[in-house]
Amino acid sequence: MWTRLKPAIAISSSKLLLRCLSGYPSFLKPRLKEFLCQKDTNILGSSFLRSMETKTEQVSQRTSTEVPTDTNGTGQSDQTAVSPSDYTIVKEGKAEILFPNKNKVFYNPVQEFNRDLTVAVISLFAEEQLKKKGVSVGGIGLEQSDKERLATDDLPTGSQDNTDMVQAGEKCQDGITILEALSATGLRAVRFAKEVPGIKEIVANDLSREAVSSIQKNITHNGVDDMVVANHADASAYMYEHRGKQIKFDVIDLDPYGSPSAFLDSAVQSVKDGGLLCITCTDAAVMCGNGSETCWTKYGSMSLRAKYCHEMALRIVLSCLDRHANRYHRYIVPQLSLFADFYCRVFVRVYISQAQAKRSASKQAMVYHCSGCETFNVQRIGRIVEKNRSVKFHPGNGPPVGPKCEHCSATHQIGGPVWAEPLHDAGLVQRLLSSVENSSDRFNTAQRMVGMLSVVSEELPDCPMFYCLDKLASVVRVNCPPLLAVRSAILHAGYQVSLSHTCKTAVKTDAPAHVIWDIMRGWAKQNPANSSRLSSDAVASTILGKEPGIEANFTIRADANPASRQKGLKRFQENPPNWGPKARAGRGEEAQEDRRRRLQGKRQQELLDLKQFPCKRFKQGHCVYGDDCRYSHELVEQENSTSCTVEQDKESV
DSSP, X not given: OHHHHGGGOOOSOHHHHHHHGGGSOTTTHHHHHHHHHHTOOOOOOSHHHHHHHHHHHHHHHHHOOOOOOXXXXXXXXXXXXXXXXXXXXXXXXXXXXXXXXXXXXXXXXXXHHHHHHHHHHHHHHHHHHHHTTTEEEOSSOOOHHXXXXXXXXXXXXXXXXXXXXXXXXXXXXXXXXXXESSOTTXXXXXXXXXXXXXXXXXEEEESXXXXXXXXXXXXXXXXXXXXXXXXXXXXXXXXXXXXXXXXXXXXXXXXXXXXXXXXXXXXXXXXXXXXXXXXXXXXXXXXXXXXXXXXXXXXSSBOOOSTTHHHHHHHHHHHHHHHHHHTTTEEEEEEXXXXXXXXXXEEEEEEEOHHHHGGGGGGEEEEEEETTTOOEEEEESEEEEEETTEEEEEEOOOOSSOSSOTTTOOOEEEEEEEEOSOSSOHHHHHHXXXXXXXXXXXXXXXXXXXXXXXXXXXXXXXXXXXXXXXXXXHHTTOOOOOHHHHHHHHHHTTOOEEEETTEXXXXXXXXXXXXXXXXXXXXXXXXXXXXXXXXXXXXXXXXXXXXXXXXXXXXXXXXXXXXXHHTTOOOSOOOOTTOSOOOOXXXXXXXXXXXXXXXXXXXXXXXXXXXXXBOXXXXXXXXXXXXXXXXXXXXXXXXXXXXXXXXXXXXHO
């Protein structure tokens, strides 16, 4: 092949040939470059060169990521032409978005909390990255002592006094690069550009041409053309192009419609070492036990229908992420993991280390869930034995339960694998909480952010899952005890206890299950259950039939009431209006309102079409509807007259 190709290369200019090389296989490029350097003069003509240009243009059209533009007939771009009747202006944060009235681009106002939280987290991440380069940031709400520490820590000697200051909305050449892989309207990208300091470049990508056109309009409308670039490409393919040595993204934000599982493999490869992944999952029902087989196909885990299902959903996502990262000698460190409204939102750092990736098996666990009393046991899949400088990895020991539950004699269900390590980074949560409290005017959802972050900061980090107080009372058929009484009893028994941001009545504790049931037996003695209810419930009678191993002390302790509860913070917000997932963006040109008007009364119109069919009852002589009949009497009369005419013709013949 090469002997035939060599004499056909026409080198009219070095730049033209180098441009043409992009359309040919990589194994030919070194040899073509070699002949270019040798300035081979064996030229056949310009026909082959033109064919190379044609191939390059075809490949370029196939892989182009340029923004699709509309023209107005003059060959000039018409992207900035905006008709007020076609758009609704949506203001969120410092961004002002032109949202199409026709449902061609996805936007959900309920997730403003999600976007506010993302802006806050990325701001702290950018600050951490820039302080290593001697650049400090302003306007994100950190106290002066924190600013001074962040501006001077880990800097070379003598450089602490020469730090630069950058503000949000200013392009920073030493700043971070962000990819919003599924951008839709471009709202997040515009908000990042205007509210996060230390940004070098933001790529707002989407597969829909209508969405990319909307993104470009919003970029121009908000005046952030110097920082935000609209990009039209498949998200996974685009991230795969920027893996390996081509990695350039410090932050990748994934907020898909539904599950992000299709994008996780490319995302963990295309983020820099120590980079930040921000991932949203709106298919919470799948991860909360309503379709365990679907959860297995998407995330590689079996979900369970239990009171702690929302926390388990977070741990399923983290487990899936870590297993994707381990394939490429990477591992994750969760920064913040929240279940809010109807979705999961996780922020993780991704690091490269083959040695640390081997430890991931000990961070994964299976969950044994009792189908009767809902007691759970967590069994780690791997274990690590460290002695001096020796580190050995072994399979986990188990199972931690017998064939039947030791408390109620019911069978167990097995879920997982799930993430068994902490869901949050305590240091980041405290810094984030301080930042939001000191600059509450930055976010419309600041009160909710402070409340939820306060609960997160109080959660026990090393206690996967939790018990639900109302469920415990329901199992043993007694009235639900006060939350402070149960928390105090656990503290009196010598164990730790906390709330969970995923459930109002959560009891997250390191106390073993038999202590929890001993406390409930003690409460049942003080508040006896109805005997008739116990006789028909085998689980309740089995649990209460055992003598408690400890004597429960329900005297209220001062430390049983968490600070977030004492301050009356907005910890568990009620569902706002129009709550829930929004419909997927339409693929046609018709607006939702127009479609509703067009289809209004469609059922009645279909009923009118029944007049084309004869009425069987009228044909038999007993239709009682008369003129109101939905079927045709006239057709029956025509059929009768036709049949009479035929009979008369037969008789005449």
